[in-house]
Structure formats: C-alpha cells, structure tokens
Amino acid sequence: xxSFKKLSENFIRYILIIMIISMYVIEPMNxxxxxxxxxxDLKNELAALKREKVENENKIEMTEDEITSKQxxxxxxxxxxxxxxxxxxxxxxxxxELDNRIAELDQQTKDLMSYYQILSGDxxxxxxxxxxxxxxxxxxxxxxxxxxxxxxxxxxxELEDLIKQNEQLQVELIxxxxxxxxxxxxxxxxxxxxxxxxxxxxxxxxxxxxxxxxAEDQIKYYEDIGCKDNDILSVCEGNIGTNSTWLxxxxxxxxxxxxxxxxxxxxxxxxxxxxxxxxxxxPIYSIGNGVxxxxxxxxxxxxxxxxxxxxxxxxxxxxxxxxxTYTAMYVHVLxxxxxxxxxxxxxxxxxxxxxxxxxxxxxxxxxxxxxCTTGAHLHFQLSEGVNLSVSxxxxxxxxPPGYPKKGVWFYSRTQWFG
Numbered sequence: 001x002x003s004f005k006k007l008s009e010n011f012i013r014y015i016l017i018i019m020i021i022s023m024y025v026i027e028p029m030n031x032x033x034x035x036x037x038x039x040x041d042l043k044n045e046l047a048a049l050k051r052e053k054v055e056n057e058n059k060i061e062m063t064e065d066e067i068t069s070k071q072x073x074x075x076x077x078x079x080x081x082x083x084x085x086x087x088x089x090x091x092x093x094x095x096x097e098l099d100n101r102i103a104e105l106d107q108q109t110k111d112l113m114s115y116y117q118i119l120s121g122d123x124x125x126x127x128x129x130x131x132x133x134x135x136x137x138x139x140x141x142x143x144x145x146x147x148x149x150x151x152x153x154x155x156x157x158e159l160e161d162l163i164k165q166n167e168q169l170q171v172e173l174i175x176x177x178x179x180x181x182x183x184x185x186x187x188x189x190x191x192x193x194x195x196x197x198x199x200x201x202x203x204x205x206x207x208x209x210x211x212x213x214x215a216e217d218q219i220k221y222y223e224d225i226g227c228k229d230n231d232i233l234s235v236c237e238g239n240i241g242t243n244s245t246w247l248x249x250x251x252x253x254x255x256x257x258x259x260x261x262x263x264x265x266x267x268x269x270x271x272x273x274x275x276x277x278x279x280x281x282x283p284i285y286s287i288g289n290g291v292x293x294x295x296x297x298x299x300x301x302x303x304x305x306x307x308x309x310x311x312x313x314x315x316x317x318x319x320x321x322x323x324x325t326y327t328a329m330y331v332h333v334l335x336x337x338x339x340x341x342x343x344x345x346x347x348x349x350x351x352x353x354x355x356x357x358x359x360x361x362x363x364x365x366x367x368x369x370x371x372c373t374t375g376a377h378l379h380f381q382l383s384e385g386v387n388l389s390v391s392x393x394x395x396x397x398x399x400p401p402g403y404p405k406k407g408v409w410f411y412s413r414t415q416w417f418g
Contacts, residue, residue: 039222039236040229046215053208070187077180077187084180088173091166098166102159214294214316214340214388221341240343241289243321246402247346247413249284249330249380250353253277254409256377259399271397272329272381277409280334280376282353285413286344287328290319294388295340302362310372311379312363315351316388317344327387331379332372334358346413353378 227236256276261269294316298309315330315338334354344350354363356376365372383396404410404417 037233038230039219039227039233042215042219042222042233043229046212046219049208049212049215053212056208067191070191074184074187074191077184081177081180084173084176088170091169091173095163095166098159098163102156102163105156105159210294210296211389213296217294217340225341237291240291240318240320241345242323243288243290243319245288245414246321246400246416247285247287248402248410248415249287249328249378249413250275250278250282251285251413252409252411253378255404255406258406259397271394272331272379273400273403274377274379276375276377278353278376278378280353280356280358283349284330284333284351284353284378286317286346286348286350288319288321288346290317290328290344292316292338292340292342292344292350293318293327293386295336295338297336298362299359308362308364310363310365311390312354312359312372313351314390316393317350318386325385327383327385327393329379329381329383329390329393331381332359332363332377355379 222231222233222236225237227233253275254277255273257270257274259270259273292315294314296309296311296314298312298314302308311331313331313333313336315333315336317328317330319326319328330351332355333351335352336350337352338344338348338350342348353376355373355378359373360371363372364370380400381393382398382400383393384398385396387393387396402416408417410417
C-alpha cells in the first residue's frame with residue numbers, strides 16, 4: 001500500500017504538470033483568440049466597409065429622390081389650394097352677379113305682369129279704340145307680353161339653377177382645400193420621417209468613411225513595418241507595452257459631465273466623461289504605454305473637402321492595462337501630436353485640449369449651424385477591446401475608473417477616486 005507521503009508527492013506532481021500544460025496550451029489559445037488577426041483579414045474588412053459604403057450611398061440617393069418627390073407634391077398641392085381659393089372667390093362673385101340679374105328680371109317680370117293685367121282688364125277695349133289700329137295689333141301686343149313674361153320666368157329658373165351649381169361648387173372647392181391640406185400634412189410628416197432616416201444613413205456613412213480611413217492607415221502602417229498578408233498583426237508588430245495602473249490624461253481638471261444618462265440636450269447616454277477647467281491648448285497626455293491605432297483629423301478634412309463632423313479631431317489609442325485590452329478615445333482635441341502606429345508612453349503629449357472657439361470651425365453637427373461643444377474640454381472615452389469608430393466605441397464603452405463625481409476636481413494624473 002502506498003504511503004500518505006507518497007500520495008501527497010504524486011498529487012503535487014500532478015498539479016504541477018497541469019499548471020505547466022496550462023501555461024503552454026491554454027495561454028497560447030487565448031492569445032491566438034484575442035490577437036490572431038492577419039493583414040489579409042484587415043484588407044478584407046476594408047473591402048467589406050467599401051461595399052457597405054456603396055450600399056449606403058444608394059440608400060441616400062433613393063431617400064433623397066423620395067424626399068424631392070414629396071416636396072414637389074407639396075408644392076403642387078399648395079398651387080391647387082391657391083387655384084381652389086380663386087375658384088371659390090370667382091364663384092362667390094358670380095353668385096352676386098346672378099343675384100343682381102335675378103333681382104332685375106324679377107322686377108321686369110313684375111312690371112310686365114302688372115302691365116299684362118291692365119291689358120287684360122275692362123279698359124282693354126278702350127286701349128284698342130284709342131291706341132290700336134286694329135284688334136289684330138292688340139292681340140299681338142298681349143301675346144308678346146305673355147311670351148316675354150314666360151321667357152323671363154325661364155331665365156329666372158335657369159339663373160336659380162346656376163346659383164345652386166355655384167353653391168355646390170363652393171362646397172366642393174372647400175372640401176378639395178381640406179383634402180389638399182391633409183395631403184400636405186401627410187407629405188410633411190413623410191418628409192420628416194425620411195429626413196430622420198437620412199440623418200441616420202449619413203451618420204453611418206460618416207462612420208464608415210472614418211473606418212475606411214482608419215483601416216487604410218493601419219494597412220499602410222503594418223506594410224511599412226514589414227508585415228505580410230498572412231502575418232498575425234500582433235506578432236508582426238511586437239509588444240506594444242503594458243500598464244499596471246491607470247493614469248489620467250490631464251494634470252488637473254473637473255468632471256463637467258459624467259459617464260451615463262444625462263438630461264442635457266434632450267436626454268441621452270454619455271459614453272465618456274467630459275474633463276473641463278483647462279483652456280484650449282492645454283497638453284493632453286497618453287494614459288499609459290500604448291500604440292496609436294486611428295486618427296480622425298477633422299480640421300484637415302474640413303480644409304480639403306469642406307465636410308465637418310461632430311466630435312472634431314479624434315485620436316484612438318490601444319492600451320493593455322492590468323492584462324486587458326482597452327481603446328481610449330480622445331475627442332474634440334485642438335492639436336494632434338501623434339501619427340498612426342506611434343508607440344506612446346505616459347509622458348507623451350498626444351494632443352491639446354479643444355472644444356472651444358478654436359475648434360468650432362470643423363467640430364460641428366450635421367446641420368452645421370452650431371458647434372457640438374459649448375466650451376473648452378476633453379471628452380475622454382474608454383472601451384473594452386480594440387474599437388476604431390465612434391459607434392463601436394459607444395457599444396463597448398465602460399466608465400473610466402478612478403474619476404471624481406460631476407463638478408469635482410482632480411489635481412494630479414495619479415489621484416484616485418473610489
């Protein structure tokens with residue numbers, strides 16, 4: 001029978017063997033899963049983004065065409081309403097004119113009937129003796145008066161029918177105006193809906209344009225350092241540096257808007273924190289050892305294409321902190337002091353504070369009517385993994401650790417708030 005001591009020694013050996021196997025088997029699998037992307041994968045992603053951009057451009061064109069169609073329908077409906085109003089006014093004027101004619105004919109008929117009654121009375125023979133040359137002439141006179149009276153009665157009936165028609169026309173025209181007004185309302189609501197869809201499509205297209213630019217910059221960076229299509233990027237690039245603590249990007253600042261839901265601007269989720277209290281141009285430091293993955297130079301884009309974007313200049317830096325991968329997003333910056341692929345340290349000034357009047361020329365929303373910021377500050381955002389777009393960063397954002405509550409200052413890059 002094996003002794004207890006022998007059993008213990010075998011058990012310890014067994015545990016050691018498992019630990020060694022874990023180091024050589026489990027760890028490489030995790031590493032491969034997290035950093036197994038090749039340069040070819042990156043190029044395939046770029047091709048997919050370009051296809052998506054074409055699809056979005058087609059959606060934009062179709063949506064704009066539909067908006068134009070609805071706008072033209074509104075213009076035509078307004079013209080139809082104006083014409084209907086003119087027809088109503090013309091009908092009213094015609095009714096007044098017909099009323100006057102009816103009154104005239106009515107008076108004429110009354111005069112003729114009175115004259116006819118006189119002729120039909122006892123003195124008709126006296127008239128015949130004194131005024132008519134013959135009985136035939138008298139009969140002809142009476143007959144003419146009767147026919148004229150009958151004609152007047154027919155005209156009165158005809159005019160009354162016209163008045164009824166005009167009154168019905170007024171009713172129909174008013175109904176037509178109401179119908180056209182309803183159509184205009186419907187068109188306007190549809191346009192509003194389409195414009196909302198279009199805003200979403202434009203946002204997505206801008207994001208895809210950013211990502212296309214980021215992917216192109218990364219491909220160039222990896223090719224410049226000698227990576228081949230089938231090379232794993234993390235292996236080709238080598239160690240980007242690790243960090244055992246969290247640092248802040250500014251020497252001092254206060255939190256003007258915290259991470260999470262806020263009522264500002266109609267209510268929305270704030271995926272980062274706003275660090276204020278510094279003037280534009282204040283140095284912004286890297287929060288640790290890392291590598292610059294992507295840059296949106298909104299100022300340059302504005303100067304070359306005229307396009308502006310909310311968020312302005314943005315820098316994306318990848319970090320490994322306490323064994324996990326994060327992407328830090330520095331938003332609304334004034335000056336950009338790094339390039340894609342640069343390896344940074346905690347002492348690297350990656351940018352300067354923007355968000356104030358010096359950045360408002362390019363840091364504006366889709367309407368371009370006003371800036372996206374109200375004053376100098378840094379929007380600092382943190383996400384888990386490598387996320388090189390605003391939407392991807394938002395989807396994986398976390399609350400940056402160690403910061404004070406809204407309205408509270410910190411006075412060093414290492415000051416920690418629980």
